[in-house]
Amino acid sequence: EAxxxxxxxxxxxxxxxKLTVTCSQNMNHEYMSWYxxxxxxxxxxxxxxxxxxxxxxxxxxxxYKVSRKEKRNFPLILESPSPNQTSLYFCASSLTAPGGETxxxxxxxxxxxx
Amino acid sequence: xxxxxxxxxxxxxxxAIVQINCTYQTSGFNGLFWYQQHAxxxxxxxxxxxxxGLEEKGRFSSFLSRSKGYSYxxxxxxxxxxxxxxxxxxxxxxxxxxxxxxxxxxRA
Numbered sequence: 001e002a003x004x005x006x007x008x009x010x011x012x013x014x015x016x017x018k019l020t021v022t023c024s025q026n027m028n029h030e031y032m033s034w035y036x037x038x039x040x041x042x043x044x045x046x047x048x049x050x051x052x053x054x055x056x057x058x059x060x061x062x063x064y065k066v067s068r069k070e071k072r073n074f075p076l077i078l079e080s081p082s083p084n085q086t087s088l089y090f091c092a093s094s095l096t097a098p099g100g101e102t103x104x105x106x107x108x109x110x111x112x113x114x
Numbered sequence: 115x116x117x118x119x120x121x122x123x124x125x126x127x128x129x130a131i132v133q134i135n136c137t138y139q140t141s142g143f144n145g146l147f148w149y150q151q152h153a154x155x156x157x158x159x160x161x162x163x164x165x166x167g168l169e170e171k172g173r174f175s176s177f178l179s180r181s182k183g184y185s186y187x188x189x190x191x192x193x194x195x196x197x198x199x200x201x202x203x204x205x206x207x208x209x210x211x212x213x214x215x216x217x218x219x220x221r222a
Binding site: 031033035040041042043044045048050056058059090097098099100101103105106107108 | 116144145147154155156157158159162201203205207208209210211212213214215
């Protein structure tokens with residue numbers, strides 16, 4: 001079954017404690033991206049990757065890091081989380097460019113930073 | 115930066131038609147997408163426009179005018195299950211920028 005998986009699905013942490021949210025896809029997609037969703041602001045792109053070792057900033061990259069060492073994985077790293085990073089995070093992958101029928105979203109990760 | 119505007123909320127009656135407008139001002143344009151999102155779930159793709167005109171897909175249609183920076187999503191024969199948030203998104207190469215979403219409530 002084609003899917004994007006994210007772990008963990010729910011996470012409560014404290015300010016400053018480094019964390020990683022994993023994202024994995026099984027469709028051999030070139031393109032992967034991370035979004036955060038906040039009430040009243042919609043989905044905002046954090047980082048995206050067009051292929052292995054190729055990443056670029058989205059609209060809200062501050063406070064986040066990513067890496068793309070393998071095609072299937074695209075982890076999101078928060079080196080020093082802060083309360084304003086409390087949000088719902090979605091990972092997505094697509095065959096080539098983002099959007100459209102070939103884009104699959106993960107189920108989301110709810111993060112609370114105290 | 116990207117600026118994508120859509121109404122916050124709309125309410126309609128079951129069986130009716132609702133039109134959700136989206137205006138955008140973006141530095142580049144490689145296509146406009148509409149997504150449906152139910153509360154607590156991931157967005158699901160509805161439609162894609164890259165050329166001007168109307169795209170029809172069952173009960174859903176989407177229109178694009180690139181010169182006006184304008185799109186709309188038309189939902190016909192509304193059903194209760196159509197109660198959801200509808201997101202307009204514009205692609206600019208590798209970037210996908212979303213509007214804040216329009217919450218549609220369908221009443222019996």
